[in-house]
Amino acid sequence: MAAEPLRALLSVWHKDRVLALARTLQAYGAELWASAGTARFLGEAGLPVRSLDAITGFAELLGGRVKTLHPQVFAGLLARAGESLPPDWPQWNIVVVELYPFARTQEGWEERIDIGGVSLLRAAAKNYARVWAIPGPAYYDQAQKDLQRHQGLPPLDVRYRYAAETFAWCAQYDREIAAGFLQEPPPLATTLRYGENPHQEAYFLGSLPPSIGQKALSYNNLLDLEVGWRLVEGWEKPACVILKHSQPCGAAYADSPEEAYRKAWEADPTAAYGGVVVTNFPITEAWAALTKGHFIEVLAAPAFTPEAVSWIQRHKTTLQVRLIPPTPLTWEVRSALGSYLWQKPHLMEEPHPDPQVRWAARLLRALYSNAIVIVHQGQLVAAASGQTARIEAVRLALQRFQQKNLPPEEVLLASDGFFPFTDSLEAIVQAGLRRVAVPPGGKRQAEIEAFAQKHYLCLTFFTYRHFRH
Numbered sequence: 526m527a528a529e530p531l532r533a534l535l536s537v538w539h540k541d542r543v544l545a546l547a548r549t550l551q552a553y554g555a556e557l558w559a560s561a562g563t564a565r566f567l568g569e570a571g572l573p574v575r576s577l578d579a580i581t582g583f584a585e586l587l588g589g590r591v592k593t594l595h596p597q598v599f600a601g602l603l604a605r606a607g608e609s610l611p612p613d614w615p616q617w618n619i620v621v622v623e624l625y626p627f628a629r630t631q632e633g634w635e636e637r638i639d640i641g642g643v644s645l646l647r648a649a650a651k652n653y654a655r656v657w658a659i660p661g662p663a664y665y666d667q668a669q670k671d672l673q674r675h676q677g678l679p680p681l682d683v684r685y686r687y688a689a690e691t692f693a694w695c696a697q698y699d700r701e702i703a704a705g706f707l708q709e710p711p712p713l714a715t716t717l718r719y720g721e722n723p724h725q726e727a728y729f730l731g732s733l734p735p736s737i738g739q740k741a742l743s744y745n746n747l748l749d750l751e752v753g754w755r756l757v758e759g760w761e762k763p764a765c766v767i768l769k770h771s772q773p774c775g776a777a778y779a780d781s782p783e784e785a786y787r788k789a790w791e792a793d794p795t796a797a798y799g800g801v802v803v804t805n806f807p808i809t810e811a812w813a814a815l816t817k818g819h820f821i822e823v824l825a826a827p828a829f830t831p832e833a834v835s836w837i838q839r840h841k842t843t844l845q846v847r848l849i850p851p852t853p854l855t856w857e858v859r860s861a862l863g864s865y866l867w868q869k870p871h872l873m874e875e876p877h878p879d880p881q882v883r884w885a886a887r888l889l890r891a892l893y894s895n896a897i898v899i900v901h902q903g904q905l906v907a908a909a910s911g912q913t914a915r916i917e918a919v920r921l922a923l924q925r926f927q928q929k930n931l932p933p934e935e936v937l938l939a940s941d942g943f944f945p946f947t948d949s950l951e952a953i954v955q956a957g958l959r960r961v962a963v964p965p966g967g968k969r970q971a972e973i974e975a976f977a978q979k980h981y982l983c984l985t986f987f988t989y990r991h992f993r994h
Contacts, residue, residue: 531555531678532615534577534602536642537623539662540566546621546665547572553677555619560641580615594641602648606655618678620649621668623661624698638702646691653688654681660694704864720744734825737834738844745771746801746823746844753803753825754848755872756891760805761880762903765789766891767800773891774800776905778884782806786815788904801825803848808833816841873989882962882985885939889991896941896993897922899958901931915942919949923956933957941991943967947976954980964990 533555537543540563547567551557557574559567564576581595601616610616624646625639649658657678659668664687671679710728718741720727727744734750736742742750749768757764760778765785767775774796777788782804790797801823802816808824810832816824817840824837825846837843854870875886881900888898892910897918899907906929909921919940926936938953939962946969953961961977962985977984 531619532558532601532617533619533621534558534598534617534645535563535567535621536560536645537563537621537661538625539623542662543621543623543665544570546659546669547574549669549672550619553672558615558617580613591641594644599644599648602645602656603652604655605652617649617656619657619659620645621659621665622646622649634705639698643695643698646695650688650691653684657684658687658691660687660691664690707865717741717747718743734846734848736844736846737829737838739842740844742823742844742846749801749823750803750825750846750848752891753801754851756887757803757805758850760884760887763804763806765802765804767792767797767802769796769800772893772910773888773905773908776888778880778903782809782812783815785903786812790819792905808845810836813837816843871989871991871993875987875989877985877988879985881937882939882987885937885962886987886989886991889939889941890993892941892993894941894992894994896991897938899923899926899936899938901936906931906936915940915944916946916948916952919952923952923958927956934959936960937962939963939987941993943970943990944973945969947973950976950980950982954982959983961985962987966990 531554533550535543535547535557536559543563544567547557551572557567557572558577559574561576561578564574567574577598580597597614600610601614602620604610604616622642622645624642625637646658646660649656659665671683675683711730714728714730715733717727717729719725721744729747733742748771752771752773753766753768756766756773756776762778762780763782763785764778765776765782766773767789775789775792777785777792779785779788785804797819799820799822802821802825804826806826807828807830808826809830813833813836821841821843823844823846825848827848829845829847834845837845854872856867857870859866871890875883877883881903884903885898885900888900888905888908889896892898892908894910895912895915895918896910897908897915898905899922907922907925909918909925912918912921922938933956936958937960938958940949941964943964943966944950945967950961950973959981960983965986967973974984
């Protein structure tokens with residue numbers, strides 16, 4: 526390695542920032558090569574430098590988009606120690622690259638995506654056994670110190686560390702590019718009527734489910750359908766959910782599709798007005814007739830019989846949507862602080878043998894935290910969500926339940942999070958309820974369990990927590 530002449534290849538955006546490093550490289554005997562613009566700057570600064578166009582035959586192509594992408598350039602980077610190239614093909618030991626900066630807010634920002642520079646860095650870092658990659662101005666000062674400390678090319682362990690930093694730098698650069706692309710809808714996205722409000726543009730990337738009706742699916746409709754389908758899909762009995770603002774206001778399962786709808790609607794007929802109805806069973810004409818007099822904006826199901834479609838078209842303006850089971854989610858993606866959050870979706874089913882407990886858990890997954898549900902014989906009879914204090918959610922759900930005139934000892938109250946204090950249980954006991962399901966955890970779990978035992982509450986612990994924010 527020591528006998529090999531030092532050659533450095535430089536291609537940088539901010540030319541003035543690399544000048545001190547270039548002078549240090551020359552001081553330690555490195556032969557300087559550079560892309561055309563960088564070579565011009567270094568030459569004007571008095572440094573002996575050779576331009577890559579001496580071997581590529583061009584200074585740049587396609588308006589500057591191609592400068593370094595050439596077999597002779599990359600062969601000189603990727604050649605391993607001992608591998609020979611034609612006599613007039615130089616091999617480089619050092620590569621200094623500063624990638625094009627870009628900002629998503631600039632017009633034509635896609636043209637500022639660096640292709641050649643990333644390729645140079647990746648090739649150099651891959652071949653760290655022979656080549657030292659220096660990925661931009663953040664490393665220039667340290668690179669000069671390493672040159673001085675080792676009196677030239679640093680040893681393998683130092684080059685390995687720079688290679689790791691180089692790949693991390695390239696990965697971050699790619700993440701910024703991906704974020705730039707994700708900040709606006711791609712060309713293939715479908716234009717929706719509008720977003721959450723009429724003044725907001727909205728788009729959907731993917732295959733919209735087949736629909737029949739006078740209107741197209743809206744942004745809010747799609748959010749409702751997502752929540753509704755995740756709630757009823759795969760349930761062992763006919764299940765129906767009615768949604769408002771992506772929250773279930775009525776939901777039930779039963780032995781028949783007709784009974785499931787009746788129980789779901791009766792849970793809260795006022796809130797159900799103008800809602801989105803999602804079922805896990807096909808829609809027949811007899812079932813559709815049950816909705817006479819009910820204003821339903823969207824009705825989604827796995828299938829519709831021709832007779833059902835005809836009846837709905839004669840009697841309603843309801844948009845009918847055939848829900849094809851979507852591809853299972855690998856990740857959920859949300860925007861936050863100008864960037865993106867990824868998480869694995871919450872698809873875990875409670876393994877409890879009681880279907881009431883499992884149904885309550887599904888309902889909690891569909892509600893915003895803090896969430897409380899009260900269920901009775903497969904029917905959602907009361908819910909409270911989005912409260913900032915769990916005790917307030919409990920009180921609100923109990924208030925709604927007490928309007929239903931149902932036997933309190935027959936219902937199940939479930940919480941999406943553990944009870945931090947006994948105040949929630951005190952309110953539950955006072956209302957006469959006997960069954961509670963809650964995730965485990967919290968500093969006072971032993972106190973919660975002792976309170977439940979003292980007041981003869983049947984306390985069931987979920988396996989999973991069911992927050993939705």
